[in-house]
Amino acid sequence: MPVYFYSTREKPYGCFSNFSHHGFELDGYWWATSEHYFQAQKFVDTDHPWFDKIREVKTPKEAAKMGRSREHPLRSDWEQVKDEIMKRGVLQKFKANADIREILLATGDDLIVENSPIDYYWGCGKDSSGQNRLGQILGEVREILRQG
DSSP states (O other), rough: OEEEEEEEEEEGGGGGGSSSSEEEEEEEEEEESSHHHHHHHTTTTTHHHHHHHHHHHHHHHHHHHHHOOSSSSSTTTHHHHHHHHHHHHHHHHHHHOHHHHHHTTTTTOEEEEOOSSSSSSSSSSTSSSSOOHHHHHHHHHHHHTTOO
């Protein structure tokens, strides 16, 4: 039976959202959420002050808005590396937070679905035709964590 998540308020799977407040250290920085990490990586090679502003902003919603701004140039390889960057951030989030790691592992082999009505790449989209890449990555992370 699939496990659906979207809002951070949904229990127990709201912690699967990149907006959940489960911080971690990665690449020598503290990240308040995996959304902060993901959005800042778009600018790691192109605009370091913008990278820092995203990293330090108060909420994941603000980080997402800043990361989607096209006033700053994206790194040239973004489309090629975005999935791997998402996986790195999500994996570190679950490695660093035992409470949510247990929730993820408890899903067994169930399909995990980001039930986003607007995102057809990371989520399943309004009509479930989306790629659900975040759900797939969570499944991959779950397998990595199982293997120790």
